[in-house]
Amino acid sequence: MRKISSHSGRTYSDRRWKMPFLISLLVSITLFMITMFCFYSSYNAGDELEVKVISLSEQEDSNDYFVESDLKKSLRANDDQSTEPPRFAYLISGTKGDSQRMLRTLQAVYHPRNQYILHMDLEAPPKERLDLTISVKTDPTFREVENVRVMAQSNLVTYKGPTMIANTLQAIAILLKESKNWDWFINLSASDYPLVTQDDMLYVFSNLSRTLNFIEHTQLRGWKLNQRAKPIIIDPGLYLSKKSELAVTSQRRSLPTAFKLFTGSAWVILTRSFVEYCIWGWDNSPRSILMYYANFVSSPEGYFHTVICNSEDFRATAINHDLHYIAWDTPPKQHPISLTLKDFGNMVNSTAPFARKFRKNDPVLDKIDKELLGRSNRFAPGAWCIGSSEGELDPCASRGDDSVLRPGPGAKRLQELMRNLLSEDSRSNLCSA
Numbered sequence: 001m002r003k004i005s006s007h008s009g010r011t012y013s014d015r016r017w018k019m020p021f022l023i024s025l026l027v028s029i030t031l032f033m034i035t036m037f038c039f040y041s042s043y044n045a046g047d048e049l050e051v052k053v054i055s056l057s058e059q060e061d062s063n064d065y066f067v068e069s070d071l072k073k074s075l076r077a078n079d080d081q082s083t084e085p086p087r088f089a090y091l092i093s094g095t096k097g098d099s100q101r102m103l104r105t106l107q108a109v110y111h112p113r114n115q116y117i118l119h120m121d122l123e124a125p126p127k128e129r130l131d132l133t134i135s136v137k138t139d140p141t142f143r144e145v146e147n148v149r150v151m152a153q154s155n156l157v158t159y160k161g162p163t164m165i166a167n168t169l170q171a172i173a174i175l176l177k178e179s180k181n182w183d184w185f186i187n188l189s190a191s192d193y194p195l196v197t198q199d200d201m202l203y204v205f206s207n208l209s210r211t212l213n214f215i216e217h218t219q220l221r222g223w224k225l226n227q228r229a230k231p232i233i234i235d236p237g238l239y240l241s242k243k244s245e246l247a248v249t250s251q252r253r254s255l256p257t258a259f260k261l262f263t264g265s266a267w268v269i270l271t272r273s274f275v276e277y278c279i280w281g282w283d284n285s286p287r288s289i290l291m292y293y294a295n296f297v298s299s300p301e302g303y304f305h306t307v308i309c310n311s312e313d314f315r316a317t318a319i320n321h322d323l324h325y326i327a328w329d330t331p332p333k334q335h336p337i338s339l340t341l342k343d344f345g346n347m348v349n350s351t352a353p354f355a356r357k358f359r360k361n362d363p364v365l366d367k368i369d370k371e372l373l374g375r376s377n378r379f380a381p382g383a384w385c386i387g388s389s390e391g392e393l394d395p396c397a398s399r400g401d402d403s404v405l406r407p408g409p410g411a412k413r414l415q416e417l418m419r420n421l422l423s424e425d426s427r428s429n430l431c432s433a
Contacts, residue, residue, distance in 0.1 A: 084403060085202045085203070085205075086183040086184065086202060086205045086210060087114055087115070087181055087182040087183055088114045088183070088184050088185075088186055088202075089115040089117075089172075089179070089182040089184070089186070089272075090109060090114060090116045090187075091168060091171040091172075091175075092118050092188050092189070092190065092192075093118075093120075093121070093167070093188070093189050093190065094118075094119070094120050094124070094190035095120065095124055095157070095190075096123045096125065097360075098120065099120065099124070099128050099131055099132040100360070101191065102118055102190045103132070103135055104193075104365070105188060105190060105192060105193060105194075106118065106148070107375075107380070108369070108380050109188070110141075110148075110198070110378075111198035111199070111382060111384065112141075112384055112399060112402040113198075113202065113402045113403070114147060115178065116147060116148040116149070117149050117151060117171050117174060117175055118132065118150045118151065119155070119171060120132060120154060121155060121156055121157040121167075121243075122154045122155060122156040122243075123156065124154070129150075129154060132150055136148050136149070136150055140397075141379075141396065141397075145399075147179075151170075151171065151174070153170075155237070156237040156240070156241065156242075156243060157237060157243075158235050158236060158237040158243060158244075158245075158246060160246060160297060160298045160299070160301075161233070161235035161237055161246055161299065162235050162238075162294045162299045163235050163237035163238060164299070164300045165290070165293065165303045168187060169278065169279065172275045173279055176272075176279065182272060183210050184269050184271055185268075185270045185271075186269050187267060187268060188267070188354070189356065189357075191356055191357035191358050191359075192267070192324075192354055192356040192357070193356070193368060194353060194354055194380070195325070195368065195372055196372065196408075196410030196411065197372075197381075197410055198380065198382055199382040199383060199406050200353070200407050200408060200411040200414055201353055201414070203407035204407075204411055204414045211273065211317050212317055212319055213268070213270050213308060213314065213318050213319065214268065214270075214319045214321055214322060214323050214421075215264060215265070215268045215270065215304060215305060215318055215319070215322065216264040216265040216321055217262045217263070217264035217308070218263060218264060219260060219261070219262055219431075220260075220263045220302065225255070228296065228298055228302070229253075229255055229261055229296070230252045230254075231248050231252060232252065232253055232295045233246045233247060233248050233295055233296065233297050234247040234248075234249065234295065235247075235294075246297065248297075256292060258288070259289060260306070260309065260310060261302065261306055262306045262431070263302045263305060264301060264302075264305045264320075264322070265301065265322035265324065265326075267323075267324050267356070268304055269322075269323055271317070274317070277313075277314065278304070285307065285311065286307050289310070290303065308431070315431045318430050319421050319422070319430075320421075320430065321421050323354055324356055325339075325346070325350040325354070325356075326355070326356055326357075327339060338357055338359050339355060339356075339358055339364060340362060340363075341363055341364045343364065344367055347368075348372070348413070351413040351416050351417035353410070353414055377392075378396060381396055382405065383404040383405055384399055384400050384401065384404065385398070385400070386398050386400035
């Protein structure tokens with residue numbers, strides 16, 4: 001019998017792995033060659049496959065992936081001069097007994113290009129608020145264009161209180177949601193009235209940078225600093241259903257160190273990019289300042305002013321004028337006097353596009369309609385009104401191209417004001433004093 005060596009069996013078993021190994025190696029080499037061939041082909045066929053690598057050096061492009069870049073995009077977009085005329089978004093506010101005054105102001109500033117939102121505060125009776133809503137919904141032009149709405153929620157607004165700012169911000173949020181095609185926000189009250197037509201306004205603003213904010217401002221100092229910034233107030237409108245005076249506590253607070261306080265007119269014309277910043281608060285500054293002004297005397301005369309003057313992105317866009325003609329009482333000039341016929345010449349010479357305040361149905365309003373606005377029917381007519389004006393017919397009953405403008409003498413007055421406001425001397429000390 002032949003003896004079988006144990007070594008020969010081990011040698012045979014060790015050879016069994018060689019064949020699978022060779023096959024696997026051959027398959028791997030084949031797959032690698034196919035991969036390299038495909039990569040080489042796609043690299044040369046640039047029209048078939050494009051691979052983009054974003055390097056760290058492309059900082060401007062890489063920043064576009066962050067939320068804060070939305071603000072810079074908006075600023076760049078608004079800075080571009082559009083071939084289309086701009087669009088305004090108006091908030092017109094009123095209280096008890098103001099519904100007809102609000103409608104008159106609305107009709108005087110109406111233009112199909114613009115957006116309008118009306119708010120009657122909670123002090124007005126439900127019937128008056130309902131009548132205002134019905135008047136808007138039954139107007140044939142408003143119904144066709146769909147650019148006028150009445151705020152469904154009526155807020156209690158306290159004079160000089162933060163509820164006025166809260167209501168304004170709510171209206172801005174609604175306007176931002178409802179339309180993407182407006183450039184400036186304008187707040188008016190029922191006692192405001194225009195001194196130029198909307199064609200005049202749109203024509204002049206067509207030649208302006210759409211980054212400019214018109215907001216009268218100065219740094220809060222002196223007696224105003226002690227009487228407005230240091231007291232802690234409570235606005236009853238935040239928790240009561242009836243209007244009452246602000247409640248002032250016995251405690252006083254120190255001044256903020258994170259931002260400087262500014263004050264000015266409550267009537268503003270603000271760019272869409274700036275009010276978006278106030279609503280969204282990219283760096284949380286608008287929200288922090290809003291919380292501070294929740295217990296501040298005359299917060300409507302300080303909130304937007306403090307936000308814009310403490311923002312590096314918007315500080316240089318603030319033009320120190322509210323575009324209103326206002327006649328003040330004797331010092332300390334805290335209350336505007338009601339304008340009458342004797343003030344008509346001063347209003348015109350001011351070159352401002354708006355004036356306040358007016359009593360209900362004061363004769364000076366009829367004079368403004370006739371001599372400045374050419375208004376004899378519902379609206380102050382513009383180039384968009386293509387109907388017949390013979391007899392008592394309404395030329396705005398027929399609507400034409402709303403991008404066509406017909407500027408008049410009001411545009412020349414407003415252009416003169418803009419030249420003065422945009423001069424180097426006028427813009428040299430923005431938000432610094």
